[in-house]
Amino acid sequence: MQASPESHQQGGPGSALVIALVGLAAALAVFAIWFQWNQTRRCLGFYGPAVARSVQAAPRVELWTLQVDATGRQVVAHDRLDVSDARGLVHLRRGLVEDANFTWQVAPVGRRPLREWDAALAFFSATPSGPPTILAFDLDGEGSVTVVGQPGHVQLGRLAKGLRRWLKATRDGESSSHVSQ
Numbered sequence: 001m002q003a004s005p006e007s008h009q010q011g012g013p014g015s016a017l018v019i020a021l022v023g024l025a026a027a028l029a030v031f032a033i034w035f036q037w038n039q040t041r042r043c044l045g046f047y048g049p050a051v052a053r054s055v056q057a058a059p060r061v062e063l064w065t066l067q068v069d070a071t072g073r074q075v076v077a078h079d080r081l082d083v084s085d086a087r088g089l090v091h092l093r094r095g096l097v098e099d100a101n102f103t104w105q106v107a108p109v110g111r112r113p114l115r116e117w118d119a120a121l122a123f124f125s126a127t128p129s130g131p132p133t134i135l136a137f138d139l140d141g142e143g144s145v146t147v148v149g150q151p152g153h154v155q156l157g158r159l160a161k162g163l164r165r166w167l168k169a170t171r172d173g174e175s176s177s178h179v180s181q
């Protein structure tokens with residue numbers, strides 16, 4: 001006995017399986033987007049989208065050692081290293097935009113003393129016309145990070161220990177090169 005032409009047009013268990021798999025794929029994609037957003041929403045609020053994008057994708061990154069200038073009124077980069085190709089930078093970039101790596105609590109009002117900022121990462125865009133995005137770090141105690149030129153700071157949380165270790169290894173290692181000032 002042969003199947004009638006109408007039975008081929010009705011679809012069968014194979015069509016239902018394909019529809020179910022497409023539906024599952026769409027649901028998983030929505031979940032993945034939501035999950036990613038949920039992991040980075042506080043960082044995006046603190047940094048802003050442009051800074052977060054620069055942290056993630058800037059082609060050139062420099063590590064600056066900071067100190068207060070002779071006037072005592074501003075912080076300057078005492079030493080600059082090109083760390084664009086440094087080991088672990090990819091992981092550090094990712095860690096800098098994940099909410100779970102920071103301690104999110106209300107930061108004290110007002111500016112922190114200039115002497116507290118120890119190091120900075122400067123993220124340079126591919127176009128040399130704009131200023132770099134600079135994250136300054138206070139590495140003492142619980143540690144903090146701020147975006148230079150923006151108000152506020154946040155405690156480093158679980159990122160602090162790894163950041164200190166990465167900074168030391170990078171400064172001491174051969175993966176960095178000095179940059180002229």
